Amino acid sequence: MKPKGVTRVFVQTLAVLLAIAYLIPVYMTIVTSLKSPEEINLMTAWRLPSKLNWAGYSVAFRQFAPYLKNSFILAVCATLLSAVMGSLNGYVLCKYKLPGGRAIMPLIVFGMFIPYQSILVPLFQFMQKTKLYGGLPGLILVHVVYGLPITTLLFRSFYQEIPDELFGAAGIDGADFFGIFKYVIIPLSGPPFLVVCIWQFTQIWNEFLFAVTLTRPDAQPITVALANLAGGQAVSWNLPMAGSILAALPTVLIYILLGRYFVRGLLAGALKG
Amino acid sequence: MKISRWLRFAIVCAAMVFVFASVAQAAVSGKLEIFSWWAGDEGPALEALIDKYEKMYPGVNVVNSTVTGGAGVHAKAVLKTRLLGGDPPDTFQVHAGQELIGTWVVADRMEDLTKLYEQEGWHNVFPADLVKLLSTDKGIWSVPVNIHRSNVMFFIPDNLSKWGIGVPATWEEFLKIAPDLKAKGVIPLSVAENWTQTHLWESVALSVLGPDKWEKLWNGELSWKSPEVIKAWEMFGDILEYTNADASSLSWQQATDMVVKGQAAFNIMGDWAAGYMTTTLKLKPGTGFGWAASPGTNGIFMMLSDSFGLPVGCPNRENAIAWLKMLGSRDGQDAFNPLKGSISARTDSDLSKYDAYLQSAANDWRSNKIVGSLAHGVTANERFMNDFATVMEIFLQTKNAKAAANAAEAVAIQAGIGR
Amino acid sequence: MIILPSIALLAIFVYGFIGQTLKVSLTDWGREAALALHPEISYVGLKNYHELFTGFLNMRFRQDLANMFFFTLAFVGLSLFVGLVLATLIDQLVWGETFFRTVFLYPMSLSLVVTGTVWRWLLQPRGGINVLPTLVGLPAGEFLWLSSREQSLVFDWSHILYYICIIVLVVMAFMAYGHHRRGERQQFRTKAVISAILMGILVIGVAGGITLLDYPEEHGFNKAIWGVVMAAVWQMSGYTMALYLAGLRTISDELREAARVDGAGKFQIYRYVDLPLLKPITVSAVVILGHIALKIFDLIFAMAGPDHVPTSVPAITMFLKTFRGNELAVGSSIGIILLILVSLLIIPYLANSFKTGEQ
Known part of the structure; x- marks a missing residue:
């Protein structure tokens, strides 16, 4: 039931206008990032740069390189770990009856909604006591733990759709728990694994509060570096704008290339109301 | 049980990483970790100090931990999480005065430096007013590396003559010329985000109270509800009438820019603004931009200072003491300050290394009455400063001097000012 | 067995730490020597909470609550509305569906810190959005996006x-x-x-x-909140769009066809067939967006800075009280208040979705 005639033109035009509105910040960011500091002026902010100045990028990249590396290590490790643990949890919680099983899932999922301000102080005390404070391993641990609720939830709702007969058949064939997991679950887990990984990667890459309170300077991820760059005494706006683009690039690329899965992650994350 | 084997493997790996990490730490004989919030424009000055230190002590590996951004809050958050867990850096940057004393000294986290002061003869070269601000009755707590002045008014001389006005010597004079400027479409005084308003307030209050009563305010002898303080708030309110409306979304540099571009006539800012205009905007001190003590504060030097202290239980105590010695030395101070755009805390510094603005500031430093700044942590502890932002907010919202004074009194009691 | 480590970790990191925070919030940790190795801490009951809600000096916290409340309303309301409009629009598109969907959704993948930094530049009172009208000859906007005190x-x-x-x-x-x-x-x-x-x-x-x-x-x-709302809606409306779009796609054409046979016009079909079926999605979206809004921190921190009271929210005050004011107990109390507010939203939702889920 697609519209025809005038409505069709109207709808299409409206979409184009809205798209422009949504792209305005990108335009502004790119334009500003390519200007030289002298050319950046509030009144002429919308104009294209008279001469391309890549200095913002080279400076930002040089400053950001170690933090980008931190972010990659952090996001990759934490994503994989939380995804693997989540899939095990999801499988167990979906197919086995546990004592108090009905209460377990809501209790786990609640963990993904809590405001982290309410656990921040004990968290850093704990990290200090366990000597995990300040470095990447500690931050990875924190992201894995607070990522477990969502990964468990996503995998569980996926495994619920696998018909029980499949497990039954494997059970008769004499496969034990890990056998079933290995021969039935893992081969089926490709797409959800991707969904979970994309979701977790974006979340962890973009996180700020833990990053700023739990790391020493040498282990800080990119979001903290960007906040420092933009919130410090920087006057020339080309630098934070170039920095923003560098910090955003990985997640935006993932999204553009694997957008389908990203949307699936979003939808699954919204629970099944 | 494949999984548990993996788990065991992971644990072993993790354990090995930790062992290696701790061995690696022990292997480097000398280490010195310096914690600061200096980066960007201020980075080179710190680098110069570190270079100097590494030349003097080649065996020591200096680790420069810098946490910037968030108006200094990030650095505080990181420092506090570290000390709470018993993991102090060897030495850390802190505003000299109550910001250090009220948080760290009362918590028994700092070592007394009186011996070091005596040993190095610093009592003879640091002004007594300054040492008093760094001390409690139990000791002296940090080594000042630089001095900034808070009560400075900046302007562009050419613009003033174009508008036919002089530099106001008092706030009353300012309020007389301000309406004219406003009529010409010039903002008489530019201000920026929240802290710069507190910064302006302290200059105004200093002019209304004078140096003696300003000090009494901080040792508890003068009540925050006294008529003089209320008058200071009223004066502050009158002055705010002549400032820009978009203040709170500007950085201090943008407020300085307004003066430079002729959109505003005056700006009250610490003398890092002189550094900004000289180095970044390439203006010549004296002709390109002019300065004076903020109205009504001539002959008074409201100071703030970055300093370094010695935390109790720091891992490399000897190296940290060597660092402090170097900071307090004439050479150290003269290496750092010309780059930072501040003056040496010592009265015997080599003035030829400093530019015109800094020379004038250094001369004032040697002759003026010295008082401490509120906005930059000298006179009040962190708790007071954090809540004073709320007091400021109450005033900006209500423009009621009495309400602000009452609130400030309540904050002072809660934060234990003058106790 | 297999899930025990996970459960144990969550029990400690979520429930254990919440308990710890609750305990701290009932003390006076934050008096003079708050940061001593063994600070003197005594139990004071609900005093911190009482102070926050009634104490003269905690006015900022109460304005924070008001800011948070209005921000949540405006942000959730607008995100739903804009998302619905976008989804309906895309559903009607003849070409370029993937392209437009990507464009509307990409802000979702950004960090709030990036969004905050970019929008801070866009909302400069004398530049950005405000000078946009001058490009077509109109007078520049005057609104102080983030710094208005009205x-x-x-x-x-x-x-x-x-x-x-x-x-x-x-x-x-x-x-x-x-x-x-x-x-x-x-x-x-x-x-x-x-x-x-x-x-x-x-x-x-x-x-x-x-x-x-x-x-x-x-x-x-x-009014300064509008600037933050705008940035937040820009970022999150793609999310509601994706939810609604998925919802619209699951509505079968037969249903619409049936309504049409009954004589319903296009708009009526939308109003009486499509919209009611999207209701459960709206509920989910309200809960998800609502809890994001209540916790908002990074965005405002990056956009306006921590000391900017017109746009401050409890999460920011918590950070300042804890790490600058050394009032750890008060900071913990604010953390607990936030937790309670979020729970009021989440617990009924969780209870409901897992009850229906088990059947």
Whole structure:
């Protein structure tokens, strides 16, 4: 039931206008990032740069390189770990009856909604006591733990759709728990694994509060570096704008290339109301 | 049980990483970790100090931990999480005065430096007013590396003559010329985000109270509800009438820019603004931009200072003491300050290394009455400063001097000012 | 066995730490020597909470709550509306669907810190969005996006309990009416009793002139919040769009066809077939966006800085109280208050979705 005639033109035009509105910040960011500091002026902010100045990028990249590396290590490790643990949890919680099983899932999922301000102080005390404070391993641990609720939830709702007969058949064939997991679950887990990984990667890459309170300077991820760059005494706006683009690039690329899965992650994350 | 084997493997790996990490730490004989919030424009000055230190002590590996951004809050958050867990850096940057004393000294986290002061003869070269601000009755707590002045008014001389006005010597004079400027479409005084308003307030209050009563305010002898303080708030309110409306979304540099571009006539800012205009905007001190003590504060030097202290239980105590010695030395101070755009805390510094603005500031430093700044942590502890932002907010919202004074009194009691 | 490590970790990191924070919030940790190795800490009961809600100096926290409340309303409302419009639009598109979907959704993948930094530049009072009209010859905008001090919807904090009472009362009465109409007598009676009690409290309170504070204290909807709302809606409306779009796609054409046979026009189909079927999605979206709004921190931190009271929210004040003011107990109290607010939203939702999920 697609519209025809005038409505069709109207709808299409409206979409184009809205798209422009949504792209305005990108335009502004790119334009500003390519200007030289002298050319950046509030009144002429919308104009294209008279001469391309890549200095913002080279400076930002040089400053950001170690933090980008931190972010990659952090996001990759934490994503994989939380995804693997989540899939095990999801499988167990979906197919086995546990004592108090009905209460377990809501209790786990609640963990993904809590405001982290309410656990921040004990968290850093704990990290200090366990000597995990300040470095990447500690931050990875924190992201894995607070990522477990969502990964468990996503995998569980996926495994619920696998018909029980499949497990039954494997059970008769004499496969034990890990056998079933290995021969039935893992081969089926490709797409959800991707969904979970994309979701977790974006979340962890973009996180700020833990990053700023739990790391020493040498282990800080990119979001903290960007906040420092933009919130410090920087006057020339080309630098934070170039920095923003560098910090955003990985997640935006993932999204553009694997957008389908990203949307699936979003939808699954919204629970099944 | 494949999984548990993996788990065991992971644990072993993790354990090995930790062992290696701790061995690696022990292997480097000398280490010195310096914690600061200096980066960007201020980075080179710190680098110069570190270079100097590494030349003097080649065996020591200096680790420069810098946490910037968030108006200094990030650095505080990181420092506090570290000390709470018993993991102090060897030495850390802190505003000299109550910001250090009220948080760290009362918590028994700092070592007394009186011996070091005596040993190095610093009592003879640091002004007594300054040492008093760094001390409690139990000791002296940090080594000042630089001095900034808070009560400075900046302007562009050419613009003033174009508008036919002089530099106001008092706030009353300012309020007389301000309406004219406003009529010409010039903002008489530019201000920026929240802290710069507190910064302006302290200059105004200093002019209304004078140096003696300003000090009494901080040792508890003068009540925050006294008529003089209320008058200071009223004066502050009158002055705010002549400032820009978009203040709170500007950085201090943008407020300085307004003066430079002729959109505003005056700006009250610490003398890092002189550094900004000289180095970044390439203006010549004296002709390109002019300065004076903020109205009504001539002959008074409201100071703030970055300093370094010695935390109790720091891992490399000897190296940290060597660092402090170097900071307090004439050479150290003269290496750092010309780059930072501040003056040496010592009265015997080599003035030829400093530019015109800094020379004038250094001369004032040697002759003026010295008082401490509120906005930059000298006179009040962190708790007071954090809540004073709320007091400021109450005033900006209500423009009621009495309400602000009452609130400030309540904050002072809660934060234990003058106790 | 396999899931025990996960469960143990979550038990400690979520519930254990919440308990710890709760414990700290009932103490006076934050007096003079707060950061000593073994600070003197004593139990003070609910004093911190009492201070936060009524203490003269905690005015900022109360304005934070107001900011958070209005931000949440505006942000969730607008995100739903914009998302619905975008989804409907895309559903009707003939070409370029993937392209437009990507464009509307890409802000979702950004860090809030990036969004904050970029929008801070866009919302500069003398540049960015405000000079946009001058490109087509119109006068520049004057609105102080993030720094305006104007307020609307001003209310007196000393009467806050009455406002809450009234809101709950209206909701209860509405629900009671619903139960009554459907003939659910048991539920109707419960809701009616609650309504009556609330009414009683209100009458007694107002008649007795009982107020929370001895003086009026005005708070309101800071207009500066609109800047933050705009950035947040830009970022999150793609999310609601994706949800609604998925919803629209699951509505079968037969259903619409049936409605058309019954003589419904296009708009009527949208109004009476599509929209009601999207209701469960709206509920999910409200909960997800609502809890994001209540926790908002990074965005405001990056956009306006921590000391910018017109746009401050409890999460930011918590950070400042804890790490700058050294008032760890007060910071913990704010953390717990945030947790309670989020729980009010989340727990009913979780209970509901897992109850239906198990069946």
